[in-house]
Amino acid sequence: xxxxxxxxxxxxxxxxxxxxxxxxxxxxxxxxxxxxxxxxxxxxxxxxxxxxxxxxxxxxxxxxxxxxxxxxxxxxxxxxxxxxxxxxxxxxxxxxxxxxxxxxxxxxxxxxxxxxxxxxxxxxxxxxxxxxxxxxxxxxxxxxxxxxxxxxxxxxxxxxxxxxxxxxxxxxxxxxxxxxxxxxxxxxxxxxxxxxxxxxxxxxxxxxxxxxxxxxxxxxxxxxxxxxxxxxxxxxxxxxxxxxxxxxxxxxxxxxxxxxxxxxxxxxxxxxxxxxxxxxxxxxxxxxxxxxxxxxxxxxxxxxxxxxxxxxxxxxxxxxxxxxxxxxxxxxxxxxxxx
Numbered sequence: 001x002x003x004x005x006x007x008x009x010x011x012x013x014x015x016x017x018x019x020x021x022x023x024x025x026x027x028x029x030x031x032x033x034x035x036x037x038x039x040x041x042x043x044x045x046x047x048x049x050x051x052x053x054x055x056x057x058x059x060x061x062x063x064x065x066x067x068x069x070x071x072x073x074x075x076x077x078x079x080x081x082x083x084x085x086x087x088x089x090x091x092x093x094x095x096x097x098x099x100x101x102x103x104x105x106x107x108x109x110x111x112x113x114x115x116x117x118x119x120x121x122x123x124x125x126x127x128x129x130x131x132x133x134x135x136x137x138x139x140x141x142x143x144x145x146x147x148x149x150x151x152x153x154x155x156x157x158x159x160x161x162x163x164x165x166x167x168x169x170x171x172x173x174x175x176x177x178x179x180x181x182x183x184x185x186x187x188x189x190x191x192x193x194x195x196x197x198x199x200x201x202x203x204x205x206x207x208x209x210x211x212x213x214x215x216x217x218x219x220x221x222x223x224x225x226x227x228x229x230x231x232x233x234x235x236x237x238x239x240x241x242x243x244x245x246x247x248x249x250x251x252x253x254x255x256x257x258x259x260x261x262x263x264x265x266x267x268x269x270x271x272x273x274x275x276x277x278x279x280x281x282x283x284x285x286x287x288x289x290x291x292x293x294x295x296x297x298x299x300x301x302x303x304x305x306x307x308x309x310x311x312x313x314x315x316x317x318x319x320x321x322x323x324x325x326x327x328x329x330x331x332x333x334x335x336x337x338x339x
Contacts (some may be wrong), residue, residue: 004316005306009098011048011324012299013228013265014177014199016110018070019054020272021077027276034077037299038084041103044299048094048324048331049103050132050198050265052110057139059113064121067114071107071128078105087129090171091332106335108175108198111137112163119143119163126170131335132198133167134175135160135183138285145180148209148285154182161190168193171336176200176220177210177230177265184216192339194224194330199265201235201249202256208235214256221257224333226326228265229253231296234287241293243308250322251312259318263327264302271298 017037024033041049053070055063078087086097088104097104107129115121122133135144135156143163145154156164164187167174174191176184177200187195197220203211212220212227220227229249233241236249253262270292273282282289295304309319 002303002307004310004319005303005323006045008045008306008320009047009324009328010045010302011050011263011327012046012268012302013050013196013226013263013327014230014267015049015051015299016054016267016269017049017051018074020269020276021073022070023276024272034081038081038103040299044302046299046302047098047103048088048106048327050106050108052108052132052134052198053114053130054110054137055113057111057113057137061116064114064116067109071125071130074105074107075129088335089129089131090336091328094328094331094335106131106331108132108134110134110175111141111178112143113137113141115141115143115163117142117159119159119166122163122166122170122172126172130172132173132175132196134178134198135163136180137178144183146178147180149180154180155186156183156190164190169339171334171338173330173334176216177228181209181213181216184212185219188216188219188223191223193334194226195220196225196330197227197265199228199230199267201230202252204256205245205249205252206235206237208238210235217253217256217261221261224330226261226263226330227253227257228263228327231266231268231293232287233291233293236293243293243296243304246293246296246305247308247312250309254318254322259314259321260326260329262322264305264323266296266299266302268292268298 086102094104136146143160177197237245
């Protein structure tokens with residue numbers, strides 16, 4: 001069964017590599033963490049990786065400078081490992097990287113605090129290689145409200161509406177993971193291109209505000225988009241997270257929207273957090289970031305999920321779709337392609 005995994009194009013739609021690199025080099029030293037990440041991708045079968053620029057919310061106006069530093073760090077690493085990875089701006093670039101045996105990298109923005117209300121900066125970040133973006137992480141930005149922030153209805157403000165149009169015109173994919181319920185619904189009403197959720201799971205299986213309802217899943221699918229299942233234990237099953245429960249989420253989502261709209265958005269962070277911050281508690285909205293799902297806590301574990309899906313009765317074609325073909329379909333059609 002493992003051969004099916006490695007014969008497939010595996011796409012991971014969410015890995016916070018830039019902040020991991022930055023913190024690793026600051027706290028551990030200038031070891032070649034990027035090479036270790038490449039090796040992990042090979043062991044886990046990952047051939048396409050979406051890499052968001054995540055920023056700590058307390059940075060405020062400093063977030064623009066920090067995001068530029070992280071993007072430059074990522075560009076440097078890509079250039080230094082050009083024989084193994086490739087920055088991809090379009091679906092054609094991804095196919096070229098795959099044909100050359102390289103890991104295809106797509107840069108995203110997570111939270112967009114660096115944008116403020118200057119939405120023309122999306123054009124600047126597009127020129128730097130950004131091809132996906134989510135308007136918020138936790139809490140409120142000038143573009144949208146985050147998940148759990150639904151007291152005011154949380155539709156997009158005028159700057160969020162303007163930003164969505166700019167993104168769609170450029171070919172930057174709109175990511176609704178982390179958006180409030182009202183924000184997700186508003187984006188889906190306005191969108192003219194596929195809407196994606198890079199790392200969200202099924203609220204029907206685990207009732208957490210970071211997960212998506214069945215109606216939201218259906219609405220994303222109607223746009224032609226894809227939902228990447230998140231593996232953080234709190235979003236899978238707060239009491240007994242397991243690979244089997246991850247498959248429960250996948251199975252439910254396939255039942256709701258079919259196997260052509262589900263992908264993988266693991267958000268692996270536990271092993272890194274335990275190494276870089278061994279004596280520091282790391283929690284966000286009560287979620288312990290040092291806890292992963294047993295047997296599915298790092299990139300190298302991904303073949304275990306493929307085996308679990310086979311044991312559950314998923315067909316080979318469905319598994320290939322979920323592992324990466326669905327993401328590839330969207331990337332080939334819309335990534336970096338102006339309207």
